[in-house]
Amino acid sequence: MYTIAFSNEKGGVAKTTTTVSLGACLAEAGRKVLAVDLDPQANLTLALGVEPTRVVHSTASILLHDLPLRQAILPSSVSNLDLIPGSSETSQSERYLPVRERYEYLLRDAFQQAALQYDFVLMDCPPALGSVTLNALVASNLLLIPTQAEFFSIYALKNLMNWVRRIRSEYNPHLTYRLLLTLFDRRNRIHRLLSEQLRSNFNNGVLETVIEVDTKLRESPIAGAPIIFHAPKSRAAAQYRALAQEIIAYVEKA
């Protein structure tokens, strides 16, 4: 089982869009996938057509109420893809988690006790570097960082890299990271300029696949369906399928 956290403190860089799109593409490629919604906004849950206020259990039940993780798993409308829904209650974690002993390992321990049979676990994180994101990174093999080629998003990488170093030395020595360029507009001078800078600064730390702006990705959450179902022939569907192949190759090489 390979676990990926989608995190960037910067808001609106396509963390959720990438989690749901990649999840669906991995499922289409025959992998068994569990999507985990750790954001109080519960956008990953919505993107899969599930109304967060109508579910019984969520990630908040696991983080705050010690529910065994298996009991929160729901099937989704996508075959090979299951979901642990999000809930606005998760925002309470920032206040209540840190007072617990070994709170950083809560999610990792919950996965280990559940002895799950998935090929991939994908966790969508909130736009913050708090105790929930810490839990996700401690439990992950890979931190996938959706990044817009814009100033604030690139500046956010500094703090995130400090976090990765700290987490590797204190909790999870095997954590690796990869940047993914999202919302990319090849006609935009700033996007071209900053993406070249990123590639030269991070070398192979930046994934080959680039996700360009595609308005079909704005439509798919309205339909509550991942892009490969809402617009299977779109450029975005093709780019996320390419990303799935790149991730599968990365994992099989590791």
Add this chain to the structure above:
Amino acid sequence: MYTIAFSNEKGGVAKTTTTVSLGACLAEAGRKVLAVDLDPQANLTLALGVEPTRVVHSTASILLHDLPLRQAILPSSVSNLDLIPGSSETSQSERYLPVRERYEYLLRDAFQQAALQYDFVLMDCPPALGSVTLNALVASNLLLIPTQAEFFSIYALKNLMNWVRRIRSEYNPHLTYRLLLTLFDRRNRIHRLLSEQLRSNFNNGVLETVIEVDTKLRESPIAGAPIIFHAPKSRAAAQYRALAQEIIAYVEKA
């Protein structure tokens, strides 16, 4: 003194861009403005050309270390516009603020004790509905909600409206709100469709001024200068100037 909080749990909807742009336009119109950076990302501080790691005091000093608010105020490169810088330490507030007695009034009390002489105080909030945002809304006259005409951003309004109702009944009965359409692309069908829905749902709760997509706004944080200095003749500069006039008229009518 009129206080405005810029908040939306949804990330990347131009909260920071609106705070710095509107602040500069109000200052240009002769108003004395204080910009307050409540986001651990400290993007408002960066947008004004100040490096957050080099300042002595920040909003974290006020929220976590009881520094009198006046001592954290810095002049900015814009005349009539001062700044209280942000700091990554603010993220500790979610853990440490709620244990204090009357923590919700901390910022409001700090403003009252400082007896400031500004016409406007503008507060940029993090993409979260936690104790820092709660403090800002309790201290505000107006909640300005930058909103993208996209599904997740509009869904986020539900939770925010619940918060506004709760804050009005428990802490700040005079709190009002206004939505501002940002990052708007008039050629995009989804944007046109969802913005019409917003206007019919919220009536005059949506400001007349609409801020359209303008790549000059991506460039200005790189220059560390507000849009009216970086690109004074741009469409974005004109639209934020129009917003400043609309806000001045709203305040003078109130």
